[in-house]
Amino acid sequence: MAEPLLRTDRLIKRFGGLVATDTVSIDVHPGEIHALIGPNGAGKTTLVGQITGNTVPDSGTIHFAGRDVTRLPTHARVRLGLARSFQITSVLREFTALDNVALAVQAHAGHSFRFLADARHDERLRAPARRGLEAVGLKERADTPAAALSHGEQRQLEIAMALAGDPKLLLLDEPMAGMGAEESLHMIEFLRALRGRRAILLIEHDMDAVFQLADRITVLVYGRAIASGTPDEIRANAEVRQAYLGEEAAGTA
Amino acid sequence: MATLLASLRSPRGLLTVLVLVLLAVLPLLTQAFDQRYLLSIGTRIVIWAIAAVSLNMILGYGGLVSFGHAVFFGVGGYAVGILSANGLHSGWLQWPVGILAAATWAALVGTLSLRTRGVYFIMITLAFAQLVYYIGAGLEAYGADDGLNISRSRFPGVIDLRDKASFYWLCFVLLCGTLWFCQRFANSRFGFVLRGAKSNDLRMTALGFPVFRYRLAAFTISGAFGGLAGILLANEGAYISPAMMSWIKSGDLIIIVVLGGMGTLFGPLYGAIAFFALEEFLPPLLDLGGKDWGEYWQIVFGPMLILIALYARGGIDSLLGRTEGRRNG
Numbered sequence A: 001m002a003e004p005l006l007r008t009d010r011l012i013k014r015f016g017g018l019v020a021t022d023t024v025s026i027d028v029h030p031g032e033i034h035a036l037i038g039p040n041g042a043g044k045t046t047l048v049g050q051i052t053g054n055t056v057p058d059s060g061t062i063h064f065a066g067r068d069v070t071r072l073p074t075h076a077r078v079r080l081g082l083a084r085s086f087q088i089t090s091v092l093r094e095f096t097a098l099d100n101v102a103l104a105v106q107a108h109a110g111h112s113f114r115f116l117a118d119a120r121h122d123e124r125l126r127a128p129a130r131r132g133l134e135a136v137g138l139k140e141r142a143d144t145p146a147a148a149l150s151h152g153e154q155r156q157l158e159i160a161m162a163l164a165g166d167p168k169l170l171l172l173d174e175p176m177a178g179m180g181a182e183e184s185l186h187m188i189e190f191l192r193a194l195r196g197r198r199a200i201l202l203i204e205h206d207m208d209a210v211f212q213l214a215d216r217i218t219v220l221v222y223g224r225a226i227a228s229g230t231p232d233e234i235r236a237n238a239e240v241r242q243a244y245l246g247e248e249a250a251g252t253a
Numbered sequence B: 001m002a003t004l005l006a007s008l009r010s011p012r013g014l015l016t017v018l019v020l021v022l023l024a025v026l027p028l029l030t031q032a033f034d035q036r037y038l039l040s041i042g043t044r045i046v047i048w049a050i051a052a053v054s055l056n057m058i059l060g061y062g063g064l065v066s067f068g069h070a071v072f073f074g075v076g077g078y079a080v081g082i083l084s085a086n087g088l089h090s091g092w093l094q095w096p097v098g099i100l101a102a103a104t105w106a107a108l109v110g111t112l113s114l115r116t117r118g119v120y121f122i123m124i125t126l127a128f129a130q131l132v133y134y135i136g137a138g139l140e141a142y143g144a145d146d147g148l149n150i151s152r153s154r155f156p157g158v159i160d161l162r163d164k165a166s167f168y169w170l171c172f173v174l175l176c177g178t179l180w181f182c183q184r185f186a187n188s189r190f191g192f193v194l195r196g197a198k199s200n201d202l203r204m205t206a207l208g209f210p211v212f213r214y215r216l217a218a219f220t221i222s223g224a225f226g227g228l229a230g231i232l233l234a235n236e237g238a239y240i241s242p243a244m245m246s247w248i249k250s251g252d253l254i255i256i257v258v259l260g261g262m263g264t265l266f267g268p269l270y271g272a273i274a275f276f277a278l279e280e281f282l283p284p285l286l287d288l289g290g291k292d293w294g295e296y297w298q299i300v301f302g303p304m305l306i307l308i309a310l311y312a313r314g315g316i317d318s319l320l321g322r323t324e325g326r327r328n329g
Helices: A044-052 A072-078 A095-108 A123-135 A153-162 A181-194 A207-214 A230-237 A239-250 B002-007 B012-022 B025-031 B036-059 B070-083 B089-113 B118-138 B166-189 B189-207 B211-237 B247-260 B267-287 B298-310 B314-321
Strands: A006-015 A018-024 A035-036 A059-064 A084-086 A169-173 A201-202 A218-222 A224-229
Touching: A006 A044, A018 A044, A018 A224, A018 B211, A035 A044, A035 A207, A044 A059, A044 A084, A044 A201, A044 B189, A059 A201, A072 A084, A072 B189, A084 B036, A095 A123, A095 A153, A095 B189, A123 A153, A153 A169, A181 A201, A181 A207, A207 A230, A207 B189, A218 A230, A218 A239, A224 A230, A224 A239, B012 B025, B012 B166, B012 B267, B025 B036, B025 B166, B036 B070, B036 B166, B036 B211, B036 B247, B036 B267, B070 B089, B070 B118, B070 B211, B089 B118, B089 B211, B166 B189, B166 B211, B189 B211, B247 B267, B247 B298, B247 B314, B267 B298, B267 B314
Parallel strands: A035 A201, A035 A218, A084 A169, A169 A201
Antiparallel strands: A006 A018, A006 A059, A218 A224
């Protein structure tokens, strides 16, 4: 098998007595959608934090794009091609949708120590930003302040921002959270279209979406990866059924 | 130019042009009406406006409440004063040294303080400013607490700073330059990063921006312009003293920026005009009651600030109508 794009090796993160990440080794290969699922408190957010560089692991390593990035700050990992969306929508609310994406483009257009030229008239930023908005279906909303977009539109905007730098790996933290059924469907279609072209690490609660989209699924429970495999393997896994799917079913029943 | 003409159509644009034109011809007016004293107020307004615009670069556009900005008055002023006291009178030497010293100090303070947020940032910037204040107060050779009379910077054959009108015009031109830079700065790639980080710095980091570096650069630039204001202030009174960098002056600068409108281009200028106009004219107005209430003008000024803080968040600038999204952001 080819070298994985992202590989965590025996990551451990403790908070006091709690082991939030317990010897987790996962990998994401180029072009695949790898979903990370697990009940609340399973340590998904902590794991994501370590991959993005917001949290420093106690031990273990993270390799991305052929480099050890365990100690690299967030912005440097982004430069290597790691982009993310946030669980709680995180856009620049005072800026227009187009400004938001243009800033994301700018982040990958060399340094920004340019003080005099008007960034709003810089076609090197605006043109790719407009294409990015169009790709997620927000073309008509380009000049709307991000704060005035609907929740679903803001999630789409986040995806457009994450894609702006042409990243190797998209880390999507519950992209469907808070979306209506139709919006979710639209998002699933959009992500499906990305499959094969971009690696995605998908953290998602919506099981329908996960089983539709993922090439592989890793199940996290109490900080440990208890299973990893194709959707069918995960569905058939007894431990997963008991620890997670069963629990979920019991919870919704 | 086209945007300038277009801006004339809005009340804000009209007022801005009016204010700038009035400031441009102020020496002619004060001479015509024989009100020399007004020119000295005007000079102070213009110098403080430069400092306020520079503070606005980090406070307004960067969202970083620096509570020690008057320290740059001090660093710029003392650079001129110390060189002058040692027989180095050339402005060509003094001014670059003053600006460079202020920028260097800003870079140092920024390196340490920008790692903190909120109240801690306020306290650290204040602490560094106090440090320099006490150094100034301890410089026996340069007047210590009492300050020092200095001779003005010399630009032989170019300009004589002792001439009040020439000096005023120089300050005014420098204010225009500062405003021009601030306008470009705010709308540049750099300005977008700075303003984006104010809005959501976690997001900016996740986009790949090393936010700290940009903030440090902004802090340094802001300090450099603050140093320029300090150089002008020292030349205005031909006098330096630690009082020019007391924390009260830092507070006044914040008041001016908030009063005028944070994160707006001309807000700090409006703020400086309003601040000095109130300081100058409120006391005699209150004295009209015949009971010497003028001394307590701040009893009126304080509540005015509270009202602005409560009901006019955008300061004077916001009273001029809504900003069309594209202007300064």
